[in-house]
Amino acid sequence: MTEDPFEPYDGSGHPARVPLPRDSVEDTGAPLPAPATAGQGTVQPLALEHPVLKSLLGAWALAACAPEEAAAVEEHLGECGTCADEALRLREAVALLQRPESLDLDPALRTRVLESCLERRPPRIPVPEWAAAYDAETARLDALLQDFGDAEWHAPVRLRWYEADEAVSRRTTVAGVIAHLMTVDGLVAVALGLDDPLGEVTAERPTPSARTEAYWRAAHFPPTRSVRAPWREQTHNLVRTVSFTGGQDARGGMPVQYGDFGLPLHDAMLDRAFECWVHAEDIADAVDYPYDPPSGRHLHHMVDLAARLLPSVLQARRRSGLAAPAERRLVAAGEPGRSLRLEIEGSGGGEWLIPLDSPAAKGSAEHEVAHVALDGAEFCRLAAGHVPPLEAAAGQVGDREAIRDVLLAAASLSRM
Structure with missing residues (x-):
């Protein structure tokens, strides 16, 4: 029988059905390979002259050098102070070119998305233009509050304003600020025939500050996260109500009384949007979180x-x-x-x-x-x-x- 040179042979005269295992190098008697020495397999720096190394600093700062060149540059930087200073300046410049992107959404994103959607399908009852800022700013503040824990709700906030050309402040908490916004928004709610968030509580005067102080005093405990739900519901009711009635110019000019002065409804809604943004910034500062201006x-x-x-x-x-x-x-x-x-x-x-x-x-x-x-x-x-x-x-x-x-x-x- 002629042996097939491509079939393994097991010595029995028949080709083996399963290939035999290969012999280990340790069983052949052949010398074993030398063990790897320390440092073997790492990139070895090139031997380059100082002018060449200096010319590579820009590429090194951009991480564009070959591994051997980068190793040579880094070894050189430990010996040459002038090149080390230049390399630091170049790295700082690269960092400015590659600024990290903020994870916060663009404040104009909501407006752009809504406008794109409404171009395709106009709303049956649109929000008046003079109420759009209030709708947007209350939604942005609500999004900021969404993930707050107890620590954030009780974070101290200092409200600031001017009286008789003197800076004045009042200390409260994040929850206290939301209660303040709710009670002052209540002036618009009352003008529209909606429920007053003060309920049975009576303020000394119908001014924003007096209403806020009355609400704070009437609370058995300092305001907590529970104030978010009634505030959010009230903002939705305000937007819904002015959307049903705001298309009428006479309704938009309806006066809203602030105690010492009054504003037409369309200006009052803009005023409430303004204060919502300002106090949202106060809250964001209190919890050390970035907050962008309105669109x-x-x-x-x-x-x-x-x-x-x-x-x-x-x-x-x-x-x-x-x-x-x-x-x-x-x-x-x-x-x-x-x-x-x-x-x-x-x-x-x-x-x-x-x-x-x-x-x-x-x-x-x-x-x-x-x-x-x-x-x-x-x-x-x-x-x-x-x-x-x-x-x-x-x-x-x-x-x-x-x-x-x-x-x-x-x-x-x-x-x-």
Whole structure:
């Protein structure tokens, strides 16, 4: 029988059905391979001259060197202080080019998603434009609160505002802030015929601060996470109610009383959106969490509300002796008078001419006596009493007295 050279043979004259195991090198008598020495298999640095190593620093900082080149550079950095300093600067520059992305959602994302959806299928009952900012800011705050534990709900928060040109503050907790927002939003709820969150509790005066203090005093225990549900339900009811009735201009102009003053419903909803954002920032600061300003469109509406209120505030401050007296020349209603140009930069920006001598006067570029420039979010924080008024303006030119009066008037818009 001729043996098949490709079939294993077991010595019996027949090819083996299963291949025989290979002999171990230890059974053959052949010498064993030498054991691996320490360091064998690691990258060995190249022997390169100093100029070549220096030219490789940029590629090394970008992690673009070959392994042998990187090893040579790193060995050299331990011996050459000049190259080590240069390598550190290059690494820092690379870190700036590769900034880590925030895990927080863009505050404008919700608006963009809703607009995209509504373009395809318009809502049967749309939210009025003047209530959209309140809808967005309450939703953002609710999302911030969603994962709070007991420690976060009891984190201390200091509410800040200005009274008679003096900084004032009041200490509470995150839960206390939500209770404050709920009781002040209750002024809008009452105007719309909804339930008052104070219930049977009676406030000394129908002002935001008096209502808040009454709610806090009436609670048997400090507010806890349980306040979130009634606050959220109230915000939904407000948005739902103004959506059913807000398409009517007369309804949007319905007055909402704040005790010392009143606002039309459309401005009151914008005011509540503004305060919701400001206090959401207070809460985020208390728990050390980032929180972005509103979208540019909503921020613009908030700035516009504050700018429209400034002439009346200036007049009230003038009557109480807190602002410089107006010019002796009287300005008739609707006529142009001395004006300050308020320029808001960045998101939500624009320009407003603020009449200085009478709320009934008309802002006029021809009668401009001063010009103030601020960032949009910074101006809103000034109006919230969170920024010292005389340190707020990024740029100012013209009548210093007029500038001072307007900045202080903006800060006096704030309240608890």
